[in-house]
Amino acid sequence: MILDAAAVKATVVLAEVQVKPDDSKAPGINALKDLVNGLAAYAVIAAVAAVLLGGIAWALGERMGLERASMVGKSGVIAGFGLAFLVGAAAAFVNFFLATGATATAPDPNPAGQRQPAVELTVAVDPGVVHDPSSTLF
Template identity: 45%
Template sequence: MQSLFLAAAGYTFKVAPDPNVPGAVGIQHAINGFAVYALMAAAAGFLLGAATWAIGGRIGNEHTAVGGKIGMVTSLAVAFLVGAAATLLNFAFNLG
């Protein structure tokens, strides 16, 4: 059993993503489509948050106004993460 571990210790694993594998183009198109829908949802959430903040502030309901502000900030964070996803994932992959 000891010799099995010593033999495996000399092997080096390498991961090299190859974008030319079959189906990669279709998966990339699906990811891009998902990103578009995520950004559309973030834009809708931002506008709904702004409307909620405005209505809550106008009627004097502070709880509703704060909910609108949180919705706007959350939508901004989602849009940031969608835009930064590739950079963040490449950074994490290159750490290894």
């Protein structure tokens, strides 16, 4: 005779949490937006400076035969372009991931409506048993 095993499990039911950004609910949001836009402006100016200074170092390094200065200049130009790309694409990336995350749902804990197994097998490892490496099969 197989009996259903009754196991006491603590189940914590939380209220469904939803996150929907709403500008009207955040005090001081306009000041924060102005701050972020100001930081973006500084970052764009820094990107232009990096491209200009890197280009100068690259050109002078090539012209004078200074390989190290040329490499640093190339890195500066690439870093400036990368910074400008990130500043321009930051809002698009954040909005993309926000929209993607908003579509995520929690998985159903019991998708097929299956009941719990009647018998659960638990394997205990005896810590007193040690494998002897000298006893091999070959």
